[in-house]
Amino acid sequence: xxxxxxxxxxxxxxPIGLKADPSNAPALIDxxxxxxxxxxxxxxxxxxxxxxGLKGPIDQRHIHAAKTxxxxxxxxxxxxxGRKIHDxxxxxxxxxxxxxxxxxxxxxxIKMQRSFEGHVGWFFHTTRLNPNPPPRQEVxxxxxxxxxxxxxxxADIETFFQRLSAADPAPQTELNYSNVFxxxxxxxxxxxxxxxxxxxxxxxxxxxxxxxxKMLKLGLGRLTDYIKTIGLFRNxxxxxxxxxxxxxxxxxxxxxxxxxxxxxLPGVGRKTANVVRNVAFGEPTIAVDTHxxxxxxxxxxxxxxNVVEVEEKLxxxxxxxxxxxxxxxxxxxxxxxxxxxxxxxxxCNVIDLCxxxxxxxxx
Numbered sequence: 001x002x003x004x005x006x007x008x009x010x011x012x013x014x015p016i017g018l019k020a021d022p023s024n025a026p027a028l029i030d031x032x033x034x035x036x037x038x039x040x041x042x043x044x045x046x047x048x049x050x051x052x053g054l055k056g057p058i059d060q061r062h063i064h065a066a067k068t069x070x071x072x073x074x075x076x077x078x079x080x081x082g083r084k085i086h087d088x089x090x091x092x093x094x095x096x097x098x099x100x101x102x103x104x105x106x107x108x109x110i111k112m113q114r115s116f117e118g119h120v121g122w123f124f125h126t127t128r129l130n131p132n133p134p135p136r137q138e139v140x141x142x143x144x145x146x147x148x149x150x151x152x153x154x155a156d157i158e159t160f161f162q163r164l165s166a167a168d169p170a171p172q173t174e175l176n177y178s179n180v181f182x183x184x185x186x187x188x189x190x191x192x193x194x195x196x197x198x199x200x201x202x203x204x205x206x207x208x209x210x211x212x213x214k215m216l217k218l219g220l221g222r223l224t225d226y227i228k229t230i231g232l233f234r235n236x237x238x239x240x241x242x243x244x245x246x247x248x249x250x251x252x253x254x255x256x257x258x259x260x261x262x263x264x265l266p267g268v269g270r271k272t273a274n275v276v277r278n279v280a281f282g283e284p285t286i287a288v289d290t291h292x293x294x295x296x297x298x299x300x301x302x303x304x305x306n307v308v309e310v311e312e313k314l315x316x317x318x319x320x321x322x323x324x325x326x327x328x329x330x331x332x333x334x335x336x337x338x339x340x341x342x343x344x345x346x347x348c349n350v351i352d353l354c355x356x357x358x359x360x361x362x363x
Contacts, residue, residue, distance in 0.1 A: 150355035152300040154317070160301065160353050161322035164329040167349060171328035173279050175199065180255040180280045181247070182206050185215075185240055187275050188267045193230050201227045212244035212253045239267025257281050270307070274327070284323040286314045291334030292327070298338060300355030 152160065174195040177183035182202070190198045205226040209215040215223070224237045243265040247253055255276065256262055262273035274287035286292070288307040292314075296302040302313035318326045337348050345351050346362040 150300045150357070151303060152353065152355050156353040157301065157317055158319055160299075160350050161319060161326065161329065163349050163353075164333065165322060165325070168329065168332065171325050171332060173275070173328065176202060176206075178206055178210055180276070181212060182210050183280055184243070184255050184265075184268070184272075184276050187272045188239060188243070189227060189230055189236050191236070191267075191272075192232060197230055201230050212247045215240060215244040216248070236267065242266040243268065255280070270311075274311075278324075278327055282324070284320070286311055286318070286323070286327045286330075288314070289331065291338075292330045294340060295330050295334040295338050298343070298354070298356045299350075 173183075175183070175186040175190060176199045177186050185206075186198055186202055189202065205223070208226070209218045209223075220237055220241050223240060224233060227233045227237060230236065246265055247255065251261070257277065259270075259273050259277065262268050262276060263270065271287045271289055274285040277283040278285045278287065288296070288311045293307060293310055296304065296310045296314060302310050302317055304310035304313055314326065315323070322329075337344050342360055343356070345354075345356075345359040348354070351359060
């Protein structure tokens with residue numbers, strides 16, 4: 001580019017009607033700077049070549065200084081320099097942001113890996129080394145942390161369950177199952193999911209695999225396709241395959257009855273074990289889920305800060321006569337009447353026994 005500019009400087013377009021006269025070279029140069037022929041380019045070597053070898057001095061009066069309008073001014077150069085610095089700083093900031101994002105992604109990956117080990121790998125890292133591992137405590141979501149209300153009067157607790165029993169003498173779980181194994185799988189899949197959604201997914205699944213052996217033969221990929229409409233289906237599918245393998249290895253394909261053995265299965269916590277023991281084996285257990293946790297605190301029946309504390313209090317205050325079905329009564333009451341956001345107190349048959357101060361009305 002510089003060479004081309006230099007050539008154009010030496011070879012100016014020839015002015016119209018101008019003859020090359022060596023004796024008037026400066027005037028010719030000045031004229032050549034102001035007159036151009038559009039579309040044609042002529043060599044103007046004669047005038048400049050005539051300057052070479054002149055004996056007399058050259059008159060500088062008609063020679064203009066080099067034009068500076070196309071040269072970058074000081075302010076322009078400062079702007080360009082500032083722009084370069086700004087661009088460099090932006091690139092530096094972007095590089096730092098990308099590095100931070102990569103670090104966060106690495107941390108998220110580590111968290112996901114640890115979470116996976118905590119759910120599925122828990123059996124491989126713990127139960128094989130310790131045949132009697134400590135029970136795992138289920139943690140409720142942050143929004144379900146209890147608000148401690150007034151405690152229900154002891155004399156009203158008997159009446160409380162008496163009315164619930166009269167409204168539904170033989171409550172049943174709303175999960176569909178055909179045997180103890182399918183019940184266990186359905187309860188595992190119901191974590192952070194609705195019973196209706198689980199029943200929709202397991203309708204076809206249990207036709208294809210209703211035993212641990214069939215579940216292993218089905219495989220992880222096909223199992224995942226069956227339950228992909230359920231939340232957290234990938235981890236749940238891995239848990240179902242892992243517990244099926246363990247049932248075959250340790251229990252000859254049968255679901256164990258004890259709390260410790262059930263909680264040793266992948267994906268099975270305290271609540272799941274209590275549900276299986278209560279529904280399948282007729283044990284008077286109380287599985288505290290989100291609904292029971294809310295009802296127990298809101299009504300003042302058994303207020304507590306965590307599921308274990310609520311469970312222990314319920315086992316103490318619920319009369320033995322009603323303990324077998326207390327789990328289902330409380331779940332159904334919390335699911336359809338004592339709902340989370342705005343309880344339907346105007347449809348509640350135990351409203352006069354409830355210690356909740358924020359009761360709603362029909363209006």
